[in-house]
Amino acid sequence: MIRHIVMFKMKESAEGADKSENLNKLKSGLGSLVGMIPEIRSFDVGQDVLNTAFSYDLVLCSEFDSKDDLFRYQKHPEHVKIAEFVGKVCASRVVVDYTA
Numbered sequence: 001m002i003r004h005i006v007m008f009k010m011k012e013s014a015e016g017a018d019k020s021e022n023l024n025k026l027k028s029g030l031g032s033l034v035g036m037i038p039e040i041r042s043f044d045v046g047q048d049v050l051n052t053a054f055s056y057d058l059v060l061c062s063e064f065d066s067k068d069d070l071f072r073y074q075k076h077p078e079h080v081k082i083a084e085f086v087g088k089v090c091a092s093r094v095v096v097d098y099t100a
Contacts, residue, residue, distance in 0.1 A: 001041070001100040002064045004073075006093055007056035014089040022089040023047065023057055029082045030060055037076045039069035056094070063100065070097065 008026065010019045017025070027045055034043045042063035048055045064070040073079055086093065 002067055002070050003098050003100045004060070004062045004064065004070055005096045006060040007095075008058040008060075008086065008090050009092045010057045011089055011091045015085075017089075019057070026058060026082070026085065026089065029085060033073075033076075033078055033082065036078055037073050039064055039073045039076075041065060041069075067097075 010023050010026075012019050014022060027047065030043075030045045034040060040062060042061075044061045046059050046061075048057050048059075062073075064073060074083075
C-alpha cells in the first residue's frame with residue numbers, strides 16, 4: 001500500500017477569489033475525486049485549525065494499492081484539472097509518498 005500525503009499553503013488571493021474561497025473550492029474539488037477515480041482506496045481532506053505561522057492550510061491523506069495505482073490517479077483527467085487549479089491558487093505544497 002502507498003500512502004500519498006500532500007499539504008497545501010494557499011495564496012492570499014488568486015483567480016479572482018480570496019484564500020477562503022479558493023480553499024473551499026480545493027476541498028470540494030479534491031472530495032469530488034472519491035468514487036470518480038477507482039484507484040483511490042482511502043481519501044481524507046482536512047483543513048488546518050490552528051493557523052500558526054508554520055501551518056499549511058489543507059492536507060490530503062490518501063492510500064493506493066500500488067505505485068502504479070498512484071500514478072494512474074495522478075494522470076486521471078479529473079485529477080489533472082485539480083492539479084492545474086492548485087498551481088494557480090497555492091503558494092506552496094509539500095508531498096510525501098511512502099509504503100505502509
